[in-house]
Amino acid sequence: MNRVRYRLVAVAVLPFLLALAVDLLLFAALRDRLPTRLATHFDGGGTADGYADRGSYVTVNIGLAVGLAAVWAVIAATADLAVRGARWVVGAGYAAAGLTGYVMAAALYANLDAADGSEVRLPLWQLAAGLAVAALAAGAGALLLRPLDLPSVVPPPGPGTVERLDLAEGEVAGWARRAPSRTLCAVGVALLVVGGVLTYVYGWGRAAAPLACGLLILGCSCPYVTVDRHGLTARPTVLPWPRVRIPLADVDRAVSREVKALPEYGGWGYRVRPGRSGLILRSGEAIVVRRTGGREFAVTVADSATAAALLNTLAERAAVR
Structure with a gap:
């Protein structure tokens, strides 16, 4: 440092x-x-x-x-x-x-x-x-x-490169990947430990909140991200909801880009910022979708370049039908 x-x-x-x-x-x-x-x-x-x-x-x-x-x-x-x-x-x-x-x-x-x-x-x-x-x-x-020499302006994110995946006429393809968050897993486990201690010392009454929060955070700590004929979908691996879906008709372009959780989105989790939103579980590689209305949606996930290329191809196919 x-x-x-x-x-x-x-x-x-x-x-x-x-x-x-x-x-x-x-x-x-x-x-x-x-x-x-x-x-x-x-x-x-x-x-x-x-x-x-x-x-x-x-x-x-x-x-x-x-x-x-x-x-x-x-x-x-x-x-x-x-x-x-x-x-x-x-x-x-x-x-x-x-x-x-x-x-x-x-x-x-x-x-x-x-x-x-x-x-x-x-x-x-x-x-x-x-x-x-x-x-x-x-x-x-x-x-x-104030005396620290910290830059006060967040640099705008790079546009990324719009890639496409070559598919033969009539060929069907899909992409899926889990995006685990070590931070959320650690927080969830810590809350369960705290809940267990409170259960032992005070009983279920005072332990209910940390236990429920721990289970909820663990349930959402490993989203399942897919790109297919339905568009881009992100949901918890073990739960059907909450789910975020961007249909192909709403995709203007998709790119793979490095994102920074705190400077660009103000933290971790499901984030909403002016002009963009995202499921941000870490800083690093993400698929960033520019929607037809101009807003962006990002998901931090590995192999995002393949996902973005496939999403662009599927969106173009859907547009010409």
Whole structure:
């Protein structure tokens, strides 16, 4: 990595380490006034409904900060520098660090001098205060990014080369490929692990959301992309829906092109941007279809050159019939 990249990673990680340091210093300073059993989770009314000992509080705090710092470090280390979106993502990291750091500190102060964790309350206004701290932290992150020499304009994507696949008259052809996303697979597995831990500790109630999200993400983590007489179709491998299809009549041209997830589409997954949309699971090779209305649709998949050439040929055949 060059110097700018190292500085970007350092700036992205900094807020989580600062928030962790503040929370740990507060914990050390207030330790003698804290109950043995800390209230660590609160319902919508601010009443404590989850508890942990002091050691668990420290462990969770460190794990949360280090985990979030690692996520933002990877994003900063792999993002294209010629991108406005990188600034927004790093700013979001500062907001996340400010919110989580404030909530952890507020929970400590709520437990001060409490004989029993069941007496502790965390009023809803504390969440509003945490959001205000998050906004201030995001502003601080924006200021720290200003000295970095990051290009502010995303270079326009290259047009790509329009190729065609030679098919004999009456010859039928199709193309199919899976497009797995390691990132989505990892996120899905992580959510299932979290759900399993929550099931063991708290029961099914609190584990339902991460388990459902994990299964849904895993189900959509390996799209099945086809090009045939129906056009271009992308759908989850194990599910019939959601499905995206561009019929041959709607294909103006198709090209194989390198795309960059963050600078061009603002992230990963099904993305919608001005003038284009796409199923973007990584940066790299993609089939990009220019539709008859002028919008583009992209799918990141290997062997996209063959898919684009075949789609152009099939679309031309359909147009002359």
